[in-house]
Amino acid sequence: MKIRRLGQAVLTLLLAGALWGCALPEQEPEQPRLLMGVSQIGSESAWRIGNTRDIEEQAAVYDVSLMMENANQKQENQIAAIRRFIAYKVDVIAFSPIVEEGWDNVLQEAKDAGIPVILVDRDIRTEKKDLTTCLIGADFYREGVMAAEYLIRKADALGLEQVNIVEITGTENSTPMRQRQAGFYDTIAGDPRMTVLESIDGDFLKSRGAECMRQLLDTYGDSIDVAFSHNDEMTLGALPEIEKAGLVPGSDIIIISIDGGQEAIDVLKEGKINCVVECTPKLGKALMETALKLKAGEEVETLIHPEEQVFSDEMDTSTIGPRGY
Numbered sequence: 282m283k284i285r286r287l288g289q290a291v292l293t294l295l296l297a298g299a300l301w302g303c304a305l306p307e308q309e310p311e312q313p314r315l316l317m318g319v320s321q322i323g324s325e326s327a328w329r330i331g332n333t334r335d336i337e338e339q340a341a342v343y344d345v346s347l348m349m350e351n352a353n354q355k356q357e358n359q360i361a362a363i364r365r366f367i368a369y370k371v372d373v374i375a376f377s378p379i380v381e382e383g384w385d386n387v388l389q390e391a392k393d394a395g396i397p398v399i400l401v402d403r404d405i406r407t408e409k410k411d412l413t414t415c416l417i418g419a420d421f422y423r424e425g426v427m428a429a430e431y432l433i434r435k436a437d438a439l440g441l442e443q444v445n446i447v448e449i450t451g452t453e454n455s456t457p458m459r460q461r462q463a464g465f466y467d468t469i470a471g472d473p474r475m476t477v478l479e480s481i482d483g484d485f486l487k488s489r490g491a492e493c494m495r496q497l498l499d500t501y502g503d504s505i506d507v508a509f510s511h512n513d514e515m516t517l518g519a520l521p522e523i524e525k526a527g528l529v530p531g532s533d534i535i536i537i538s539i540d541g542g543q544e545a546i547d548v549l550k551e552g553k554i555n556c557v558v559e560c561t562p563k564l565g566k567a568l569m570e571t572a573l574k575l576k577a578g579e580e581v582e583t584l585i586h587p588e589e590q591v592f593s594d595e596m597d598t599s600t601i602g603p604r605g606y
């Protein structure tokens with residue numbers, strides 16, 4: 282018995298040695314074409330969710346590996362994520378800064394680490410040079426202008442002599458909030474009919490949009506002629522409050538919104554919103570192409586604005602196709 286076990290042990294050792302000797306060659310793990318760290322603001326709106334989905338879809342198309350982190354609306358989470366990307370030595374960092382200030386230190390760390398940073402959607406404010414390589418995002422100032430130009434046309438068409446406006450803004454100190462407001466105000470400034478009764482920060486959130494509208498209706502009631510809301514989410518929150526007050530959105534109060542998501546376009550088609558300025562979340566293709574150019578050492582554009590349009594009750598809204606977000 283003992284001899285048999287000894288024989289088996291010897292055979293096992295011989296077999297192991299043979300296998301060891303012809304072990305498969307080390308398989309080099311396949312390196313990703315490019316590793317991108319993405320710090321996304323959150324999931325506060327259909328726009329944001331659509332933006333995240335588009336980045337992920339385009340990353341798959343361009344064979345880019347993503348480290349996607351959701352900051353849940355907190356700047357400190359974005360800063361921490363960027364530091365993780367630096368430690369991980371990603372090829373490129375992309376992020377949408379929730380507000381414009383407060384990024385100098387962490388972006389200097391990325392620059393010192395030799396990692397290029399692409400701004401997606403929103404911008405930063407800084408005295409420092411070259412902390413970022415490119416901004417891919419909407420012309421928010423133009424969006425504000427287009428919203429105001431629609432209102433001027435609407436006031437002309439209705440023969441209004443006085444136009445009382447309430448404004449529900451996006452996140453304070455964010456690029457879209459600052460520039461949409463500036464574009465709108467600059468455009469109505471020359472029109473004596475236009476008066477902004479009050480402006481409240483709705484933080485791009487549906488719940489805050491409802492709260493703001495309720496507060497504005499309590500204060501101004503049916504003297505409100507226009508509600509200018511910086512995004513569809515807040516607009517959709519505000520509409521039921523207008524109806525609860527016994528007013529008809531789209532006729533008693535002119536409703537102007539920005540983003541152009543499916544839900545708002547459907548409500549536009551029902552006549553409860555009068556104008557939706559498009560702000561496309563589909564920035565993923567431009568982001569991937571820019572990142573791959575940077576990786577290849579090629580020159581990139583410093584500013585990329587997507588094409589955008591206005592949807593309103595001046596057109597045949599039945600022709601508006603599916604929005605995809």
Ligand code: GZL
Pocket residue numbers: 325326327328329402403419457485511512513514539540560
């Ligand atoms: C605009 C984007 C804004 C959207 C909101 O590009 O930053 O943030 O308008 C989103 O819906 O929350």
